[in-house]
Amino acid sequence: MAQQIESVGRSGQQSRPVGDVDEVVKITNLSKTFHRRGLTALEGVDLTLRHGTFTSVIGPSGCGKSTLLKIMAGLIPRSSGEILLNGMPVTGPRQDIGIMFQQPTLLPWRTSLDNVLLPIEVKSGSAAAREQSDKAMQLLELVGLKGFEEVRPFELSGGMAQRVAICRMLVTGPSILLLDEPFGALDELTREYMNFELQRICLERDATTFMVTHAIPEAVFMADQVVVMSARPGRIVMIVDVDLPRPRSLDVMTTPEFATLVRSVRRSLDMGDLGADE
Amino acid sequence: MTQVAREHTEPTEMSDAEALWYSGSWIDRIPQPIAILTLGALMLGTWWLVVQIGYVSRILLPGPAETWDELMDITGNILTGGHVGEALWITTQETILGFLSAAVLGIFLGVVVGETRIGQKAVMPYLVAFNALPKVAFAPVFVAWFGFGINSKIVMALFIAFFPVIVSTAAGLWAVDTDTLMLFKSMEAGRWQTLRKLKLPSALPYIFAGLKAAAVFAVVGAVVGEYLGGGKGMGELIRLASQTLRIDRVFAMIFYLGVLGLLLFGAVALAEKKLLFWQKSDTFDIQGGV
Numbered sequence: 001m002a003q004q005i006e007s008v009g010r011s012g013q014q015s016r017p018v019g020d021v022d023e024v025v026k027i028t029n030l031s032k033t034f035h036r037r038g039l040t041a042l043e044g045v046d047l048t049l050r051h052g053t054f055t056s057v058i059g060p061s062g063c064g065k066s067t068l069l070k071i072m073a074g075l076i077p078r079s080s081g082e083i084l085l086n087g088m089p090v091t092g093p094r095q096d097i098g099i100m101f102q103q104p105t106l107l108p109w110r111t112s113l114d115n116v117l118l119p120i121e122v123k124s125g126s127a128a129a130r131e132q133s134d135k136a137m138q139l140l141e142l143v144g145l146k147g148f149e150e151v152r153p154f155e156l157s158g159g160m161a162q163r164v165a166i167c168r169m170l171v172t173g174p175s176i177l178l179l180d181e182p183f184g185a186l187d188e189l190t191r192e193y194m195n196f197e198l199q200r201i202c203l204e205r206d207a208t209t210f211m212v213t214h215a216i217p218e219a220v221f222m223a224d225q226v227v228v229m230s231a232r233p234g235r236i237v238m239i240v241d242v243d244l245p246r247p248r249s250l251d252v253m254t255t256p257e258f259a260t261l262v263r264s265v266r267r268s269l270d271m272g273d274l275g276a277d278e
Numbered sequence: 279m280t281q282v283a284r285e286h287t288e289p290t291e292m293s294d295a296e297a298l299w300y301s302g303s304w305i306d307r308i309p310q311p312i313a314i315l316t317l318g319a320l321m322l323g324t325w326w327l328v329v330q331i332g333y334v335s336r337i338l339l340p341g342p343a344e345t346w347d348e349l350m351d352i353t354g355n356i357l358t359g360g361h362v363g364e365a366l367w368i369t370t371q372e373t374i375l376g377f378l379s380a381a382v383l384g385i386f387l388g389v390v391v392g393e394t395r396i397g398q399k400a401v402m403p404y405l406v407a408f409n410a411l412p413k414v415a416f417a418p419v420f421v422a423w424f425g426f427g428i429n430s431k432i433v434m435a436l437f438i439a440f441f442p443v444i445v446s447t448a449a450g451l452w453a454v455d456t457d458t459l460m461l462f463k464s465m466e467a468g469r470w471q472t473l474r475k476l477k478l479p480s481a482l483p484y485i486f487a488g489l490k491a492a493a494v495f496a497v498v499g500a501v502v503g504e505y506l507g508g509g510k511g512m513g514e515l516i517r518l519a520s521q522t523l524r525i526d527r528v529f530a531m532i533f534y535l536g537v538l539g540l541l542l543f544g545a546v547a548l549a550e551k552k553l554l555f556w557q558k559s560d561t562f563d564i565q566g567g568v
């Protein structure tokens with residue numbers, strides 16, 4: 001059974017052209033073992049992120065989604081395999097990657113504006129950050145936070161705080177966005193709205209995006225490809241391509257095509273579970 | 279959209295924690311100042327009664343009235359710059375200098391311990407072991423090393439006060455949120471940048487908890503130093519007064535030591551409130567003894 005599942009994943013890979021200049025991230029046979037616990041978190045992961053596409057990742061808790069994201073960001077080392085970013089091996093953190101976590105991780109003693117400017121300040125100093133404050137203001141306006149520039153995080157709602165975090169991720173103009181369940185802590189309505197905003201931003205910037213999520217409809221709604229993972233060891237069971245036209249409105253969720261895609265993602269998730277139990 | 283109105287009938291201006299305690303019984307409705315004054319009066323009354331019954335000798339336990347009279351005498355002496363005033367000034371200097379050096383040295387060592395592997399692996403166990411020693415036992419040593427003057431008392435105050443600062447500073451640095459650390463790493467922040475822009479500010483609540491403990495300990499250190507190493511401070515006067523069984527005098531002078539400790543603690547708490555504007559704090563949470 002597991003064999004069969006893996007072959008599904010592989011054939012999904014092979015249907016794409018290989019060695020394309022379009023390949024922003026190319027992961028081949030990536031594995032990760034946490035030696036201290038003797039735990040294989042990821043095994044034989046092959047994945048390609050093409051320029052300007054949106055990839056959703058879904059899978060049971062503990063299957064290594066966050067680990068995969070952190071390896072891509074150069075935050076933790078891989079155990080084996082290869083990971084190329086614009087053709088170059090990933091060796092450490094890079095400025096052209098924007099990252100976002102489940103929690104906003106804003107610094108509570110800084111205003112929204114100063115939180116957005118943090119990456120510039122860290123990279124080039126306070127003077128450079130001050131020069132870029134117009135840009136940061138524009139970003140805050142873009143996500144609907146005009147007038148909240150001087151407010152501190154404890155006065156923001158969860159959704160507003162995550163929007164500040166989006167601006168902080170975007171301020172250095174990264175071409176690759178890595179998001180680890182960015183809106184998982186938000187309520188349904190806010191989450192839909194934020195996903196919508198994120199889609200707009202990604203289209204506008206032609207960004208290559210990789211987003212971890214727990215919700216199947218969200219994964220399908222956002223993505224050009226949905227990566228389905230299984231646990232113990234974490235591996236890709238299936239990649240579902242989503243060919244729904246963009247920009248997508250919430251209406252797309254009521255179409256039969258959408259329902260079909262959701263069903264096939266769910267089926268591969270269930271298959272992954274069975275595979276892990278074997 | 280529907281606006282769901284959920285009105286609570288309990289008094290507003292309560293934190294959630296307070297609301298959990300609130301039961302609506304009579305004790306919750308007494309304003310705090312009145313509660314404090316009532317309990318104080320009860321304790322004074324008990325004191326007065328115990329002395330009045332004559333169960334203990336008035337020489338060993340003077341009543342509230344005698345103590346009050348003595349307190350007034352002492353206050354007069356302090357205000358006119360008499361010998362008690364001079365002694366209080368000396369003890370104040372010892373306490374403040376001891377506290378400040380404990381703060382500087384404690385935060386510095388705390389950062390060393392919290393930021394380096396050697397610190398974490400090798401220095402911290404020694405600090406924990408040292409911390410378990412009865413530190414006042416070192417007082418005679420400091421007197422031998424630094425003499426009968428003010429210096430041995432400053433060192434004693436420093437020695438008692440700086441352990442909590444080290445430990446809480448290191449703990450604060452270790453308690454930094456992992457995702458935020460990851461964020462700093464992704465921004466390629468250097469070690470110094472991460473320390474200055476992330477770790478130290480987020481450790482401030484911990485550091486202040488240590489400093490508040492240090493404020494109280496510094497007074498203890500100074501007075502213990504004076505008990506054992508002489509000098510001209512309040513400790514020496516208290517020792518002399520108790521040798522001549524002037525317990526009322528001892529009580530009156532201890533009162534002023536209490537004022538000194540409270541003022542220093544209050545100053546630290548005030549600085550905390552100003553600096554930690556982004557978070558609520560329990561200013562008067564009680565710190566453990568020596």
Ligand SMILES: Nc1ncnc2c1ncn2[C@@H]1O[C@H](COP(=O)(O)OP(=O)(O)OP(=O)(O)O)[C@@H](O)[C@H]1O
Nearest residue numbers: 034037039041059060061062063064065066067068
């Ligand atoms: N630093 C670490 N050291 C040891 N094991 C780790 C470490 N980080 C993660 N793991 C383990 O690796 C596995 C994958 O973890 P990961 O956080 O990537 O899962 P996830 O798919 O993101 O889960 P979730 O959906 O719950 O966030 C888990 O079993 C976890 O216990």
Ligand SMILES: [Mg+2]
Nearest residue numbers: 065066067180
């Ligand atoms: Mg995760």
